[in-house]
Every structure is written in structure tokens, then in C-alpha cells.
Amino acid sequence: MAVADEVAKRPSIRKTPRSDGSVELGYLRMMMLIRRFEERTYREYTKPGQKIGGFCHLYSGQEAIAVGIAARFDKKRDYLINGYRCHGHSLALGMSPRAAMAELFGKATGCSKGKGGSMHFFSAENRNMGGHGIVGGHIPLALGLAFSQTYRETGGVTYCLFGDGAINQGTFSETLNLASLYKAPCLFIVENNGVAMGTQVERSSAEKDLALRGSGFNMPHFHVDGNDLDQFMEGIADAIKRARTGGGPSFIVANTYRFRGHSMSDAMKYRTREEMEQAKLRDPISLYEVSLRDIGLLTDQQAEALEEEVSAEVEQAIQQADADPQPTMESRFEDALAETYPLEK
Amino acid sequence: MPEIQFRQALRAAMTEEMERDDSVFLMGEEVAQYNGAYKVSEGMLKRFGPRRVIDTPISEAGFSGLGVGAAMAGLRPIIEFMSWSFTLVCLDQLVNNAANIHYMSGGQIKCPIVFRGGNGIAHQLAATHSHRVESIYARIPGLVVVCPSTPYDAKGLLKTSIRSDDPVIFLESEIILSDRGEVPDEEFTLPIGKAHVERPGAEVTVISYGKSMARFTRPAVARLVEEDGIDVELIDLRTLRPLDTLTLIESIRKTNRCVIVSEDYGYCGMGDAIQARLHKEVFDDLDAPIEVVHSDEIPIPFNHHLEEATMPSVERVIQAVKEVTYR
Structure with a gap:
């Protein structure tokens, strides 16, 4: 009942279903798939005989943002670029769970051929320009992608995602200024989960209202609900339209919560049980499920069936990734450069 | 032209x-x-x-x-x-x-x-x-x-x-x-990753690039050839990565002596790095240790005279070449 109370509090966006529900169920399914993928990743990482190495940052709790962007993403002309918490967005844009899991296992069939790992998922085919490991380091790259869209007059939009920790890097301020000067069609979206590793926003940002960190750049800057899929999609709609029609960038703070630690080694001692229980009431998947039930688009049986489907899909991906080949030793020398030298052109 | x-x-x-x-x-x-x-x-x-x-x-x-x-x-x-x-x-x-x-x-x-x-x-x-x-x-x-x-x-x-x-x-x-x-008006390009043997010679290989080549090395080699009669093989690297080690090794195997000139610092600098790449390959061919001419290992001073003294110079290059050729 508690989740339903949360749903009741939100502004009413859609009272009657617009479709047969297949689109909405697709969103729900994708959020479930991401959650299942991340929770299974947690298990694969922590169980004996660990198959996943390196740093690994899970997305559980923030799924509405990735799915909301994917829902608005134009696969012919948009770009997405992200920090290191990149599994969810990659799946939402169409990466197969197998290619994602194989990358976590370091396999040759991984989305980055086993050379990127958890923080560096790429899919040029999906116009997913990567997971990037250095906090804030990718924000200027987003500007470059958006610049190319203006240069070529494609009408495309670049979605640049980063965490609340990244806004304290110099690249953030430099990029927002340049983006506004050049009217770059870019949405700078902070996934504000309230804590940069273990440092709460209150201890890292002198301005507590993070949306105001986007002021001074002559661009719209505002908050959206990052846990409520409908509200999130509604909240970014004007910014997308603005970017597509030459109006330039926007700075958007999507407020959310991560259910897991910063990375796998994080025991989350900076959080209280009460805080986490409160956050669970606004679990994006539960919120969306309840709201779909309310308008008659989802039954208990359908919800169970979806859970079973995504569970089977992830299990199959793990099995396949496990059976997939290790990269050859020689492959480590491949792709360091795109050209062969001496180069005559 | x-x-x-x-x-x-x-x-x-x-x-x-x-x-x-x-x-x-x-x-x-x-x-x-x-x-x-x-x-x-x-x-x-x-x-x-x-x-x-x-x-x-x-x-x-x-x-x-x-x-x-x-x-x-x-x-x-x-x-x-x-x-x-x-x-x-x-x-x-x-x-x-x-x-x-x-x-x-x-x-x-x-x-x-x-x-x-x-x-x-x-x-x-x-x-x-x-x-x-x-x-x-x-x-x-x-x-x-x-x-x-x-x-x-x-x-x-x-x-x-x-x-x-x-x-x-x-x-x-x-x-x-x-x-x-x-520079010709017509279309031309040069290969990346290929060093240029600017002056073939038999007695000593002198390797440099960029400003160090233009300001210190080239004038020093002209004087060494003209005034001291030393037959220098002068190589302009053009590309620093990937390094054309093959051309360098071939040259040193012929001349048995080598000087590298770079305005970079010595320790962990470009000259030392190139020397390290070559050393094992040409160890048995060398008649003298490879010399690296580099800037002094200090922050670069403002004062004109101090700055000049800190950098490589024509004189320093000449001295290094004479050292490896025992002149």
C-alpha cells in the first residue's frame, strides 16, 4: 500500500491508456531487465570463483532515467554518452544482455571485445558513445557529439549523463558554457542519487539546489523526478524539443536513489536503514507497476510473466557469456591505432 | 618552387x-x-x-x-x-x-x-x-x-x-x-612514421627533430662537415610516435656512432627514450656511447642568458659529436 500512496501523491499525467499497453509494458519490461541484470551481476561479482573483475557500478534504483531517455531516443540521429554507471543505459538502447555480460566477463564477444569492462560499454550501432571511467571526463565529448549534429544539421540530440559527483569537475562548467555559446543540442542530465561514492551532496556542493549549478550559463536548468518514468519523460520533453529546433542545451537534475553501493566494495555505512526503506517506497519499477495497474494496463499475471521472462533472458545471457571464448592473446595488440604505419595518405 | x-x-x-x-x-x-x-x-x-x-x-x-x-x-x-x-x-x-x-x-x-x-x-x-x-x-x-x-x-x-x-x-x-x-604549390603529402635521412654520411649518425633540428642540429652539422670534415649522417625524425627505429638502427650500424639532440629534458625525456630503444639493437656496433644533448634539468628560467644556457645549442651539439668521434 505504501508504494500506492507514493503514486497517489504524484501529479496525474495520464488518466486513460493511450495504447493497448504494449509500449508501456515494454518500458516496464526494460526496467525489470536492467534490475535483474544488475542484481545478477552483483551475484556473479561476489560469489566464489568471481568471474567479473575490476570496478563495477550498479544501476539498480535509477532505471527510469535510462528507460525514459531510450523511449525518446531517435536511433537515426541522437547520441548518448555516459559516465561509468553505464549498464542500464546500454541495455535500454538495445545492447543484448549477452554482449553486456560477456564484457563484464572480459570475453571476446563483449560489447567492447573485453577491452573496456564494466565502466566502458560501447555500441556504435546503437549510437551509444560509451561508458567513461573518469568522473566528468566525458562531458566535453558530449558537446563534441552535439557539435557534430549542428555542423551536419541532423536535428539530432545528444544525451549526456553523469552523476552528482561530476558537477564538481572543471569540465562541467567549461562544457556548459561552451555548449550554450555554440547552442549545442545537448541535454546535460545529472542522475542525482544524492551521494558521490560516500560524499553526500550536502558535503560536496556549496549550492544545495543542484539545478542552480546550471545557472549562469544562459540555459534552462531544472529538476525532474528521476524515479517516476512518466514524470521523467514529461519533464525532459520540452528540453528535447528545444534542442532539436536550434534552441540549445538544457541542464536537468534527475533526482533518484541508488539501491546498491557506489561500487562493489561499498558497504554503504553512510546510509541508515530508515533512509533506504523510505527510498524503496519510490522504487521506479514498483511506482510504474502500480501506475499501470491503476489504469488497467497491467495485471498481476502479466507482471509475474514479465519477471519470469527477463529472469530467463538474463540467465541465458550469463550462460552464453560464460561459454563465450576468451579474447586471443594477440588481440590485445589490435585496435590501439586505427591506421597502419608508416602511413601514406 | x-x-x-x-x-x-x-x-x-x-x-x-x-x-x-x-x-x-x-x-x-x-x-x-x-x-x-x-x-x-x-x-x-x-x-x-x-x-x-x-x-x-x-x-x-x-x-x-x-x-x-x-x-x-x-x-x-x-x-x-x-x-x-x-x-x-x-x-x-x-x-x-x-x-x-x-x-x-x-x-x-x-x-x-x-x-x-x-x-x-x-x-x-x-x-x-x-x-x-x-x-x-x-x-x-x-x-x-x-x-x-x-x-x-x-x-x-x-x-x-x-x-x-x-x-x-x-x-x-x-x-x-x-x-x-x-614548398611546392602542387599537392603532396609526407608519410607519418618515416624518418628522413637529410644528409647521408659515414662517420656519425646525428638524430633530431622540430625546433632542435632547425635551430641547433642542422647548423651544427653544417659546421662539423665544413670546418671539421666530419662525414655526418643527419636524420630528421619527423614522427616521434611511432618511431622509425629501423632507419635509425640501419644508420648507426653503418656509422657506429650516434648523437641525439632534443630540447626536452634528459631524464625521462625524448632523447633518453630514443636512446633506450636503440641501445640493445646497436650495442655491438657502437664505437662510443650514444650521446644525448638535452636541456638542463631545471625549470626554464626567464632571464635571456640563463634561458639560452639551459637549452641545447650549436656548440653543445658540436661538442657531443666530437666526443663520440674522438676529435
Whole structure:
């Protein structure tokens, strides 16, 4: 009942279903798939005989943002670029769970051929320009992608995602200024989960209202609900339209919560049980499920069936990734450069 | 053949490539309305307009990263730095992003970009503006590092750099921008990754690049040949990464002696790095230890006399060559 109370509090966006529900169920399914993928990743990482190495940052709790962007993403002309918490967005844009899991296992069939790992998922085919490991380091790259869209007059939009920790890097301020000067069609979206590793926003940002960190750049800057899929999609709609029609960038703070630690080694001692229980009431998947039930688009049986489907899909991906080949030793020398030298052109 | 300045050769290369390919654009501080801090891009705004010749605010990390992102999307940016010393504030964009994208994406995403500007000790700019960044960038797999010493090389190498699908660190020098040299009007390019044997010789191999070649090495070799009758084989590296070790090894196996001249520091510097690459290959051929002429290992002082004394010089090169040839 508690989740339903949360749903009741939100502004009413859609009272009657617009479709047969297949689109909405697709969103729900994708959020479930991401959650299942991340929770299974947690298990694969922590169980004996660990198959996943390196740093690994899970997305559980923030799924509405990735799915909301994917829902608005134009696969012919948009770009997405992200920090290191990149599994969810990659799946939402169409990466197969197998290619994602194989990358976590370091396999040759991984989305980055086993050379990127958890923080560096790429899919040029999906116009997913990567997971990037250095906090804030990718924000200027987003500007470059958006610049190319203006240069070529494609009408495309670049979605640049980063965490609340990244806004304290110099690249953030430099990029927002340049983006506004050049009217770059870019949405700078902070996934504000309230804590940069273990440092709460209150201890890292002198301005507590993070949306105001986007002021001074002559661009719209505002908050959206990052846990409520409908509200999130509604909240970014004007910014997308603005970017597509030459109006330039926007700075958007999507407020959310991560259910897991910063990375796998994080025991989350900076959080209280009460805080986490409160956050669970606004679990994006539960919120969306309840709201779909309310308008008659989802039954208990359908919800169970979806859970079973995504569970089977992830299990199959793990099995396949496990059976997939290790990269050859020689492959480590491949792709360091795109050209062969001496180069005559 | 017409004689033009180094800066005109750079401009000609950029202009020709921009005319040839719409995906090439120039961006940097003061490149457009001001006509270039060192007038390299003079007239280019007028010719190509603000879509393709773009001024930036003083935000090296921002606009160098913009270039990398645009390259990931298939454009071919030329990013001008007023000085390579300023890239210390945007190292992450070059070393982590430009250099790694192709590898880390499993070969899915290329990064065809040229970063160019003045490198090394200019004239009384003191320690912060006098960095020689070649050894910082040449050690990074995924980057290509090019350093021309003449207007002819500058044009031919810059054109190939713009056409390369890899990120290229293109190192010029404010000091030699007004140097003049013969450059043909007609289309030509020079290969990246190939050293140039500028003067064949039998007695000693002298290796250099860029400003060190133009200001110290070339004049020193001319005197050594003329006044001392030493038959020097002079090699201009042109490319610092990938290094054309084959040409160097072949030369030293013939001459049995070698001097490397670089304005970089000694320890962990470009000269030491090249020497380390060669040493094992030519150990049995050497009649003397390889000499590296480099800058003194101190921050670069402002005072003109102190600055001069800190750098390599014609005299230092001559002395080093005489040392390895026992003259």
C-alpha cells in the first residue's frame, strides 16, 4: 500500500491508456531487465570463483532515467554518452544482455571485445558513445557529439549523463558554457542519487539546489523526478524539443536513489536503514507497476510473466557469456591505432 | 618552387584539406576573428566562415574534449592550442579520451583529430610556458606524435595528419614559425612514421627533430662537415610516435656512432627514450656511447642568458659529436 500512496501523491499525467499497453509494458519490461541484470551481476561479482573483475557500478534504483531517455531516443540521429554507471543505459538502447555480460566477463564477444569492462560499454550501432571511467571526463565529448549534429544539421540530440559527483569537475562548467555559446543540442542530465561514492551532496556542493549549478550559463536548468518514468519523460520533453529546433542545451537534475553501493566494495555505512526503506517506497519499477495497474494496463499475471521472462533472458545471457571464448592473446595488440604505419595518405 | 614561411605552410595544409573535405574544421583560442595568436590561421575565417573556423573561450579541457567528441562522430577537427604547455590542464582529454576511445571501444569508434600548436621553449616565457611535451605524449599508445622542422615537412605532414584516422599530436614551435623554405604549390603529402635521412654520411649518425633540428642540429652539422670534415649522417625524425627505429638502427650500424639532440629534458625525456630503444639493437656496433644533448634539468628560467644556457645549442651539439668521434 505504501508504494500506492507514493503514486497517489504524484501529479496525474495520464488518466486513460493511450495504447493497448504494449509500449508501456515494454518500458516496464526494460526496467525489470536492467534490475535483474544488475542484481545478477552483483551475484556473479561476489560469489566464489568471481568471474567479473575490476570496478563495477550498479544501476539498480535509477532505471527510469535510462528507460525514459531510450523511449525518446531517435536511433537515426541522437547520441548518448555516459559516465561509468553505464549498464542500464546500454541495455535500454538495445545492447543484448549477452554482449553486456560477456564484457563484464572480459570475453571476446563483449560489447567492447573485453577491452573496456564494466565502466566502458560501447555500441556504435546503437549510437551509444560509451561508458567513461573518469568522473566528468566525458562531458566535453558530449558537446563534441552535439557539435557534430549542428555542423551536419541532423536535428539530432545528444544525451549526456553523469552523476552528482561530476558537477564538481572543471569540465562541467567549461562544457556548459561552451555548449550554450555554440547552442549545442545537448541535454546535460545529472542522475542525482544524492551521494558521490560516500560524499553526500550536502558535503560536496556549496549550492544545495543542484539545478542552480546550471545557472549562469544562459540555459534552462531544472529538476525532474528521476524515479517516476512518466514524470521523467514529461519533464525532459520540452528540453528535447528545444534542442532539436536550434534552441540549445538544457541542464536537468534527475533526482533518484541508488539501491546498491557506489561500487562493489561499498558497504554503504553512510546510509541508515530508515533512509533506504523510505527510498524503496519510490522504487521506479514498483511506482510504474502500480501506475499501470491503476489504469488497467497491467495485471498481476502479466507482471509475474514479465519477471519470469527477463529472469530467463538474463540467465541465458550469463550462460552464453560464460561459454563465450576468451579474447586471443594477440588481440590485445589490435585496435590501439586505427591506421597502419608508416602511413601514406 | 616558391619560398614560404612555416606558418604559411601550416595554413596551406589546413586550407587545402578543408577545401577537400567538409568534415575538417579548425577550432581554438583566437583562431578566427583575431586571425591566430601566431597568425597561422590568418585569413581562414574570411575564407571558410564561422561554421568551420571557430573561436573558443579559454577552456582547454572543454574545447579539446569537444574536438574528441566531434571526431567520434566522424568529423575531422583541427584543434589549435596557443601553446602545448596549456595542455597540462586538459591532459585527460588527450591521454584518456582521444588515445583510448578506439581501443576501449573494441575498434568501434575512431578518433580522427589533429591537436596542434607551439611546443617547447619559445623566448623568455619562463617555466610555465616552456614545457616540451613530446615525451609526455609520445609514451602513450593510441596517439601519433609528429614534429616537423621545415615548412615543406610541416605542410606534407600536417596534410597526412588531418587524413589519418588516429589522433595526432602535431608539435610546432613559435620560434620557427617565420622560417622560410621551399614548398611546392602542387599537392603532396609526407608519410607519418618515416624518418628522413637529410644528409647521408659515414662517420656519425646525428638524430633530431622540430625546433632542435632547425635551430641547433642542422647548423651544427653544417659546421662539423665544413670546418671539421666530419662525414655526418643527419636524420630528421619527423614522427616521434611511432618511431622509425629501423632507419635509425640501419644508420648507426653503418656509422657506429650516434648523437641525439632534443630540447626536452634528459631524464625521462625524448632523447633518453630514443636512446633506450636503440641501445640493445646497436650495442655491438657502437664505437662510443650514444650521446644525448638535452636541456638542463631545471625549470626554464626567464632571464635571456640563463634561458639560452639551459637549452641545447650549436656548440653543445658540436661538442657531443666530437666526443663520440674522438676529435
